[in-house]
Amino acid sequence: MFCRFQIRSTEIQRITRVSDTNCIWELRMDRNSFAMLCELLKTRCGLLDDGNVTIEEQVATFVNILAHHTKNTSIQVRFYRPGETINRYVDRVLRTLLHLEDVLFVKPTPVPDDCTDSKWRWFKVV
Structure with missing residues (x-):
């Protein structure tokens, strides 16, 4: 049991705290x-x-799956977690991110009719 905990914490430390280069490679974002x-x-x-999985591990798992289009089984091997646990925490992080929709996602603005930029003329609704 202690060996698994040590492997998990070492993996999270390696991904998020060693260097910006490694963090960018693994999570597509810097440590900050x-x-x-x-x-x-x-x-x-x-x-x-929740006592078993830290916030950093939950978010790192979620972002790693998105960043590398990784399958659940690959994450299971990497973090020594059962598939159900990974699914549960990915779902939890996704739900919390959706609550931040107004903060994280930019609301699109329509292109005005009198726009002079030539690239938009092909998208004009007739």
Whole structure:
């Protein structure tokens, strides 16, 4: 049991705390952005450690799956977690991110009719 915990914490430390290069390679964001995302999910949406999986591991698992289009089985091997646990925490992080829709996602603005940019003329609704 202790060996699994040590492997998990070492993997999270390697991904998120060793260097920006490694964090960008693994999560497609630097360490500062990752820390801000974890803090935002914790303070604004109430994402919590549950005693078994830390917030950093939950978010790193979620972002790693998105960043690399990784299958659940690959994450199971990497973090020594059962598939159901990974699914549960990915779902939890996704739900908390959706609560931050107004903060994280930019609302699109329509292109005005009198726009002079030539690239938009092909998209004009007739």
